[in-house]
Amino acid sequence: MSNSRKRTVAILSALFLIVWISCFITLLVQQVSSRSENQKLEDNVRNLKIENDNLKEERSAAGLNPLKLNLLLVESATLKVQDMRKKNYWAHNTPDGQEPWIFFNQAGYSYYRAGENLAKDYRTGWFVIEGWMNSPSHKENILNPNYTEVGFGRDVIYSVNSADSTNLLVAHYGSPY
Numbered sequence: 805m806s807n808s809r810k811r812t813v814a815i816l817s818a819l820f821l822i823v824w825i826s827c828f829i830t831l832l833v834q835q836v837s838s839r840s841e842n843q844k845l846e847d848n849v850r851n852l853k854i855e856n857d858n859l860k861e862e863r864s865a866a867g868l869n870p871l872k873l874n875l876l877l878v879e880s881a882t883l884k885v886q887d888m889r890k891k892n893y894w895a896h897n898t899p900d901g902q903e904p905w906i907f908f909n910q911a912g913y914s915y916y917r918a919g920e921n922l923a924k925d926y927r928t929g930w931f932v933i934e935g936w937m938n939s940p941s942h943k944e945n946i947l948n949p950n951y952t953e954v955g956f957g958r959d960v961i962y963s964v965n966s967a968d969s970t971n972l973l974v975a976h977y978g979s980p981y
Contacts, residue, residue, distance in 0.1 A: 855932065855933065855956050855973075855975070856870075856871065856873050856954065856956075858930050858932075858933040859871055859933060859946060859954060862933060862937060862946055862947065863946065863947065866947050868947060868949055869952070871951060871952065871953055871954040871977070872952060872953050872954070873953070873954060873955065874913070874953035874954065874955050874978065874980075875955070876911045876912055876913040876955065877908075877911070877913055877953055877954060877955025877976045877977075877978055878955035878956060878957065879911040879912075879913075879955070880907040880908045880910065880911035880913055880955060880957075880976050881907070881920075881955045881956050881957030881974040881975060881976040882955075882957035882958075882959075882974075883907045883910055883911060883957070884904060884907040884920070884957055884974045884976070885957040885958060885959045885972050885973070885974045886957070886959060887907070888959075888972060888974075889959050889961055889972065894922070894924060894972075895922075896920055896922065904918075904920045904976075905918060907976070908976065908978065913976075913978060913980070914980060914981045915978040915979060915980055915981065916979055916980075916981055917948075917950050917951065917977075917978065917979040918976065918977065918978045918979075919945040919948065919951065919976070919977040919978075920945070920974065920975065920976055920977070921936055921942045921945050921946070921974070921975040921977075922972075922973070922974055922975075923935060923936065923971075923972070923973040923974075923975075924970060924971065924972055924973075925970055925971055926971060926973065932973055933946070936975075945975070945977050948977065950979050951977040951978060951979055952978070952979050952980070953977070953978050953979070953980065954975060954976065954977050954978075955975070955976045955978075956973060956974065956975050956976075957973070957974045957976075958971070958972065958973045958974075959971075959972045960972070
């Protein structure tokens with residue numbers, strides 16, 4: 805075999821190896837990404853349960869029935885928390901003055917009573933509930949005997965210039981028609 809042919813075979817072999825390694829790395833990254841997304845979903849489900857369990861404790865201590873976790877309220881609370889992140893605000897009403905009930909409606913939740921609690925920078929569900937119980941208006945939502953369902957939305961805002969992050973949590977309470 806001539807030297808130029810040997811060189812061509814060596815180059816093609818090296819290219820094949822590079823392509824194979826690239827494919828392998830791509831598959832590995834996809835698996836890690838997929839695991840990461842699954843972990844986020846598992847964390848969210850776990851946090852929803854923890855927050856709802858903490859609410860159950862407070863309502864039980866007040867002689868009230870627990871709130872049922874409602875997926876439409878989870879969706880409305882998630883829509884709200886995502887809107888706050890996207891539009892960079894922290895309030896019950898949107899920057900253009902719309903009230904929180906628009907998120908209930910967008911999620912398709914029909915209600916005759918609804919309420920909203922917001923929390924920011926709490927690290928665990930228990931501290932959120934404790935903070936809300938120390939606030940008369942938030943406590944009123946938690947212990948409102950007219951509410952029968954709840955949903956939570958959470959998001960994290962990461963700072964571009966530092967390792968800091970801000971945890972946001974929205975609770976939507978409701979009584980369906």
